[in-house]
Amino acid sequence: MKITQIETIHLGDFPHILFVAIHTDEGLVGYSDTFYMTDAMRAYIHQFAAPMLLGHDPLAIELHWRRLYEVIAHIAGKGAEIRALSAIDCALWDIFGQAVNQPVWQVLGGATRARIRTYNTCGGPHYGRPTRGGSGYGADAEIGAKYEDLVGFMTDAGALAQDLLSEGITGMKLWPFDFVLDPDGWANWKNFKGAFDPKRVAIHGHSISRADLKLALRPFQQIRDAVGDKMDIMVEGHGFWSLPAAKTIARALEPFEPYWLEDLMRADDVGALAELRASTRTPLLVSEYLTTRYEYKPVLEKNAADIIMIDPTWAGGITESKKIATMAEVYKRPVALHDCTGPFTLLAGIHLAINCSNAVIQESVRAYLRLTYPELITDVPVVRDGHFDAPTKAGIGATLIPDVRQRPDATVVVSK
Ligand SMILES: [Mg+2]
Numbered sequence: 001m002k003i004t005q006i007e008t009i010h011l012g013d014f015p016h017i018l019f020v021a022i023h024t025d026e027g028l029v030g031y032s033d034t035f036y037m038t039d040a041m042r043a044y045i046h047q048f049a050a051p052m053l054l055g056h057d058p059l060a061i062e063l064h065w066r067r068l069y070e071v072i073a074h075i076a077g078k079g080a081e082i083r084a085l086s087a088i089d090c091a092l093w094d095i096f097g098q099a100v101n102q103p104v105w106q107v108l109g110g111a112t113r114a115r116i117r118t119y120n121t122c123g124g125p126h127y128g129r130p131t132r133g134g135s136g137y138g139a140d141a142e143i144g145a146k147y148e149d150l151v152g153f154m155t156d157a158g159a160l161a162q163d164l165l166s167e168g169i170t171g172m173k174l175w176p177f178d179f180v181l182d183p184d185g186w187a188n189w190k191n192f193k194g195a196f197d198p199k200r201v202a203i204h205g206h207s208i209s210r211a212d213l214k215l216a217l218r219p220f221q222q223i224r225d226a227v228g229d230k231m232d233i234m235v236e237g238h239g240f241w242s243l244p245a246a247k248t249i250a251r252a253l254e255p256f257e258p259y260w261l262e263d264l265m266r267a268d269d270v271g272a273l274a275e276l277r278a279s280t281r282t283p284l285l286v287s288e289y290l291t292t293r294y295e296y297k298p299v300l301e302k303n304a305a306d307i308i309m310i311d312p313t314w315a316g317g318i319t320e321s322k323k324i325a326t327m328a329e330v331y332k333r334p335v336a337l338h339d340c341t342g343p344f345t346l347l348a349g350i351h352l353a354i355n356c357s358n359a360v361i362q363e364s365v366r367a368y369l370r371l372t373y374p375e376l377i378t379d380v381p382v383v384r385d386g387h388f389d390a391p392t393k394a395g396i397g398a399t400l401i402p403d404v405r406q407r408p409d410a411t412v413v414v415s416k
Pocket of ligand 1: 238262
């Protein structure tokens with residue numbers, strides 16, 4: 001079998017997702033996606049990676065990873081390049097599974113569990129799609145209001161927790177601390193653009209006032225008042241805080257017993273992470289911002305995390321994510337799989353979580369599962385009783401809906 005075409009598909013309505021399809025001379029097509037700075041990733045794939053892959057055996061997955069990575073590491077470029085490499089790698093695993101008519105979790109070595117628990121990241125259907133609607137975090141209550149969970153946690157997190165529990169979901173992630181950083185104040189939260197707001201970048205969170213802390217703690221109180229300890233609460237910080245503020249936030253959250261603290265700070269200083277971890281009894285999760293085992297290694301060596309988060313289409317693909325999970329297992333650390341991005345990323349995470357013995361939970365966004373992913377792929381994973389069952393189809397278990405390529409907002413580029 002040989003790789004005959006590498007295709008990228010981008011949709012204007014999903015500005016940050018880049019789909020990758022790898023075609024073979026035996027008619028098998030492997031799919032994946034990755035996220036952020038799609039023009040740069042597309043350029044890497046077609047100008048750089050495609051000439052290294054076309055005509056080669058798609059099942060030499062380890063060799064392709066190493067060849068692509070060696071040159072990326074050589075030029076010290078680990079942003080768009082490693083994310084694109086990740087998508088290529090996941091698409092090759094999809095081909096491998098299809099070639100032997102087995103799900104990816106089986107070819108990774110089989111299942112260590114029949115299903116993986118999921119938690120709901122409380123974004124709405126337009127979260128992460130800042131060109132759509134008026135608000136940077138996609139909090140467009142008028143569109144898809146049923147699953148507008150960002151509006152939900154900012155207005156009545158207790159009611160949202162009850163609604164999620166009624167569906168069998170027992171974990172929810174929220175990020176109220178982001179909104180005290182809005183230049184126009186907490187009340188402007190529906191218009192907050194987060195990392196996409198150039199005004200916000202100038203006011204990094206070096207401190208937090210007692211008044212702002214009280215505002216941002218309100219959703220946690222609402223959840224505990226409404227459902228007690230039935231709901232696990234994951235706290236997302238999006239890397240916006242410096243160490244003293246992160247310590248203040250962590251201490252203030254302790255009475256609510258969060259399940260984890262995620263990225264209160266950027267995961268770029270292991271010493272600061274270790275100091276934050278030592279300052280709080282709440283488990284620290286680190287971090288979807290890291291890529292490859294080489295960046296996770298010091299975090300584990302320095303005891304800077306309780307739980308390791310991996311995004312398979314950022315960290316280096318299924319090949320690398322498996323290695324990171326195995327390395328975390330050596331240090332007695334569980335791993336959580338990230339997806340707040342694209343449907344094939346979610347599928348890659350589910351296959352890894354079914355296979356890896358130290359996986360504990362898979363992120364999902366119910367608004368994506370019900371309202372956005374069905375626009376994009378066949379066989380959208382289904383949450384049943386708060387879990388994803390092990391996929392049964394061969395390969396990654398879904399394909400891009402063919403009509404997607406004909407959408408008016410589609411840009412399709414093919415290397416062959
Ligand atoms: Mg996160």
